[in-house]
Amino acid sequence: MRVKIDEQRVVRLLQDLVRIPSVNPGFDGGVPEREMADYVEAFFTRLGLKAERREVRPDRPNVIGILPGIADDAPALLLEAHMDTVQTANMTIDPFGAEIRDGKLYGRGACDTKASLAAMLAAMEWFAENGVKPPVPVHLAATVDEEVNYLGVLDVLEAGHDYAAAIVGEPTGLHTVVAHKGVVRCEIETVGVSAHSAKPEEGVNAISDMMKVVAHIEGTMQARLLRSAAHPLVGSPTLAVTQIQGGVAPNTIPERCVIRIDRRTIPGEDSEQVWREIRAEMEQLAAENGGLNVIVHPPFVLDYAMDTSPDSEVVGLVASSAAGKIGEVRTLGVPYGTDASKLARAGIPSVVFGPGSIEQAHTKDEWVELKQVVLGAEIIGETMLTFGK
Numbered sequence: 001m002r003v004k005i006d007e008q009r010v011v012r013l014l015q016d017l018v019r020i021p022s023v024n025p026g027f028d029g030g031v032p033e034r035e036m037a038d039y040v041e042a043f044f045t046r047l048g049l050k051a052e053r054r055e056v057r058p059d060r061p062n063v064i065g066i067l068p069g070i071a072d073d074a075p076a077l078l079l080e081a082h083m084d085t086v087q088t089a090n091m092t093i094d095p096f097g098a099e100i101r102d103g104k105l106y107g108r109g110a111c112d113t114k115a116s117l118a119a120m121l122a123a124m125e126w127f128a129e130n131g132v133k134p135p136v137p138v139h140l141a142a143t144v145d146e147e148v149n150y151l152g153v154l155d156v157l158e159a160g161h162d163y164a165a166a167i168v169g170e171p172t173g174l175h176t177v178v179a180h181k182g183v184v185r186c187e188i189e190t191v192g193v194s195a196h197s198a199k200p201e202e203g204v205n206a207i208s209d210m211m212k213v214v215a216h217i218e219g220t221m222q223a224r225l226l227r228s229a230a231h232p233l234v235g236s237p238t239l240a241v242t243q244i245q246g247g248v249a250p251n252t253i254p255e256r257c258v259i260r261i262d263r264r265t266i267p268g269e270d271s272e273q274v275w276r277e278i279r280a281e282m283e284q285l286a287a288e289n290g291g292l293n294v295i296v297h298p299p300f301v302l303d304y305a306m307d308t309s310p311d312s313e314v315v316g317l318v319a320s321s322a323a324g325k326i327g328e329v330r331t332l333g334v335p336y337g338t339d340a341s342k343l344a345r346a347g348i349p350s351v352v353f354g355p356g357s358i359e360q361a362h363t364k365d366e367w368v369e370l371k372q373v374v375l376g377a378e379i380i381g382e383t384m385l386t387f388g389k
């Protein structure tokens, strides 16, 4: 059986989704995802499918639509796509216009990741409207908060369903992404003693102390990471100093200086362990520089690397269906994080897959090629048709 998705139907769906603002509340101009969730819930209800609504935070619900399978007690196939987007500042197009030109649809979230959500909704609709049952149940989780804290996907894991595998919608150009890096971000603070800058010898300069910390990070730690074994799909781990703040006035010896670091982990590294190692290394540095007062704060962002076996059933099915439509399908690793690593860490084999290119995500004129959205829906539909058979 072929899954044939009507292009006009997908276009309408994607336009609806883009026209509902869902900038993550963590960004300027953000709003809770409630209106998007309402739309998705009504969509499932209209199809006669059960929809579970879970308030992850006030006014920020996940919606999980449930398509029954032939073996309805079997672990389900999970389709997951986030509803939130990044900010719209400095965009050169109407972020919520959903304008179509030359086969492309423009707007914030058009490719990241409302195109994937539209493709998944269209696939679910095809099954419901044609009265076709997939071998195992399929759940579509439309989630909140991927762009900031991953609260939505973490709540999906709390919902008590049993998942055999997951397809996580992100713009991959219809290729399969099986590996990505994790990340640890934390603040490192040096604490000195303030004094009048006319008598600097009476104080301890926290900025000067921080220079030793930064020199160690850039001179020793970065070089060591570059020499370490690289992962075949995502490369080497990295470490960067990304922000710095220190001092209160031009005539005061600074008592505090704070940097933020961004450490990207690769499969095989444990992000929590990596943070503990950074803390230990800074304690060592302090001991070697008698009297240096360095505090490594707990991570304010922590995510895990992902490494799904390319031989797992879900990866194979998505790839073979995609190959039938776009020719050569690549198995990729990517440097950015997604919801998939949280699912994978919970033991659910997960593949990241969807229409559009990551090059267009978060950009000032974000767009997606409509043809890809249709193909994406058909590939997801064909995977639903065969998974667990």
Ligand SMILES: [Zn+2]
Residues within 6 Å of the ligand: 082, 112, 113, 146, 170, 171
């Ligand atoms: Zn995304």
